[in-house]
Amino acid sequence: MDQAAKLAQKPFLVLTRRYPVAPEKVWRAWTDPQAIRRWFGPGGPDPVSVAELDVRVGGRFRIVFGGADGNAHEAQGVYREVVPDRRLAFTWSWPRTTPERESLVTILLTQVGSGTEMVFRHEQLFDEQVRDDHGQGWSETFEKLDQFLKGGLSS
Numbered sequence: 350m351d352q353a354a355k356l357a358q359k360p361f362l363v364l365t366r367r368y369p370v371a372p373e374k375v376w377r378a379w380t381d382p383q384a385i386r387r388w389f390g391p392g393g394p395d396p397v398s399v400a401e402l403d404v405r406v407g408g409r410f411r412i413v414f415g416g417a418d419g420n421a422h423e424a425q426g427v428y429r430e431v432v433p434d435r436r437l438a439f440t441w442s443w444p445r446t447t448p449e450r451e452s453l454v455t456i457l458l459t460q461v462g463s464g465t466e467m468v469f470r471h472e473q474l475f476d477e478q479v480r481d482d483h484g485q486g487w488s489e490t491f492e493k494l495d496q497f498l499k500g501g502l503s504s
Contacts, residue, residue, distance in 0.1 A: 359472065359473045359474055359475070360474045360475075360476060360477050360479070360480035361470065361471060361472035361473070361474060361480065362470070362471050362472075362474070362480050362483060362484045362487070363468065363469070363470050364468075364469045364484070364487055364488065364491065365466065365467070365468050365469070366466070366467045366469070366491050366494075366495070367461065367464055367465065367466050367467075368464055368465045368467065368494070368495060368498050369463070369464045369498070369499065370464060370465060370498045370499075371460065371463070371464075371465060372434045372435065372458040372459070372460050372465045373434050374465075374498060375458055375465045375467055375494075375498065376433060376434045376435075376437070376458060378494060378497060378498060379437055379456060380402060380404045380437070381402075382400040382401065382402050383400075384497070385397060385400040385402065385412060386400050387497050388490075388493045388494050388496070388497035389412060389414055389490065389493070390414035390415050390422070390490060390493070391415075391485070391486040391487070391488075391489035391490045391493075392415065392489055396414070397412060397413065397414040398413045398414070398421060399411060399412060399413035399423075400412050403428070404428060404431055404437075405428060405431055406428055406429065406430065406431055407427065407428065408427070408428045408431075409425065409426070409427050409428075410424075410425060410426055410427075410428065410439065411423065411424075411425040412424050412425070422443070422445075423443065423444055423445050424441060424442070424443060425442055425444055426439045426440035426441045426442060426451075426454075427439060427440050429453070430455070434458060435457070435458055435459075436455070436456070436457055436458070437455070437456045438453065438454065438455040438456070439453075439454055440452070440453055440454075441453065441454050441471065447475070450475050450479075451473070452471060452472060452473045452474050452475075453471070453472050453473050454469070454470070454471050454472075455469075455470045455472075456468070456469050456470075457470075467491075469487065469491075471483055471487065
């Protein structure tokens with residue numbers, strides 16, 4: 350079996366959300382370090398302590414979040430596709446815990462009426478448990494994104 354076939358068999362998740370703002374605002378939430386600091390990460394109001402984003406093809410990102418108990422999570426990756434206000438794709442890894450595992454995130458933004466539909470795909474995940482854990486984390490994170498886009502999260 351070739352590498353592409355092996356990757357195609359790995360677990361993935363797709364989450365679709367609608368937000369009551371234009372695609373440009375959702376795009377900014379994903380690509381502006383100050384915006385990321387206000388909403389990123391699942392669970393409670395754990396702060397984002399690092400948001401380094403070089404949003405261009407080949408550019409890197411690094412986000413450190415959570416960890417009021419000293420166990421911050423660090424995610425990093427490389428941007429693969431950058432189409433402003435429409436499509437963002439990047440690799441995703443956890444360098445502190447499983448640096449050998451790299452997955453791929455693709456975000457598609459489509460204007461629907463006066464709002465935006467976001468289709469979020471996270472693929473090439475290690476196994477079903479990792480898929481389920483990421484699904485829970487992203488779902489909680491997108492609730493915070495919704496609050497942020499509605500103006501409900503302060504800096």
